[in-house]
Amino acid sequence: MQARVLTFNTLFRGEARARAGVLAETIERSDYDVVCLQEVISWRVLGLLRRVATSYPHVAYTPMFPLVRGGLVTLSRHPVTRRHFRAYVPARPARPEWLLSKGALFTRIRLPGGHLTVVNTHLSANLDMDWSPSNVYAQVEKAELHRLAAAVNQIPKAEPLVAMGDFNVPRDSPYLAEFVSSTGLRDVFGGDTEPTFRPEYAEIGAIDQLLVRPGIEAKTRLVFKEKVRLPGGRSAVLSDHYGIEADLTAGGAGEA
Structure with missing residues (x-):
């Protein structure tokens, strides 16, 4: 089984539709098999992605009027055989992101060489940017x-x-590290802490992750670092995050 995948937080604020249009054109020209997006909150943005990225006919998301649940959308060029959304339990302190009903979108995709389960997730934000054990937001993330x-x-x-x-x-x-240990997943970056959140926005570090089960090899790189040209000619970054792309290769498991 082989697959080329991308994960990217699209940033829902500030010219979101313009940036989504450029993103859709970019992935339409790409050779990604599966694209996992976060912060696709608006139905208008989702509709734009679907209209432009037409080579991804299989789209997984969970409706939740008036928003896309969790802001999670998974695009695939290959058939989706199963999907479900696992919500995180809202925990105090109260904050606007409760409205999104954050969680994880599980999608099973039938690739030419076998099946692959893709988990697309967006955990709660740590508004204090403090991951010490006593921090309330860190405790929320730990529970999630x-x-x-x-x-x-x-x-x-x-x-x-x-x-x-x-x-x-x-x-x-x-x-x-506890999550990785309890699931048996492997961090394909091997602990490398090169930032995935743009340093010019905040010094948060490597908060976007790509984890695989044993038996899957991955070659990764950060993408979307450069500015793009938006409609009207203005240049801008695609998001406050970088994207992560990976070439995945696995053995014969998952072919049932």
Whole structure:
């Protein structure tokens, strides 16, 4: 089984539709098999993505009027055989992102060489940017990682699986290490803390992750670092995050 994948937080604020149009054109020209997007909150943005990126006929998301649930959208050039959304339990302190009903979107995709389960997620933000054990937002994220681990562990171990998205937890966090240990997943970056959030916005670090099950090899790189030209001629970055792309290769598991 081989697959080329991308995960990218699209940033819902500020010219979101203009940037989404450029993104859609970019992935339409790409050779990605699967694209996991976060912060696709607006139905208008989702509609734009679907109209422009027509080579991705299989689109997984969860309706939740008036928003796209969790802001999570998974685009695939290959048939989707199963999908479900696992919500995180809202935990105090109260904050606007509760309206999104954040969680994880599980999608099973039938690739030419076998099936792959793709987990697209966006954890709660740490508004203090403080991941010490006593921080209330860190405790929220830790609980969400526990819930995500339980959901991942329900997928048969023989099934090739990749979990990716905006975890909002630094790659060197003990919470992420605990998640990796409890699921048996592997960080394809090997702990490298090169930032995935643009340093000019905030010094947060490597908060976007791509994790795979044993038996999957991955070659990765950060993308969308450069500015793009928006309609009207203005140049801008695609998001406050970089994207992560990966070439995945696995053995014969997951072909049932």
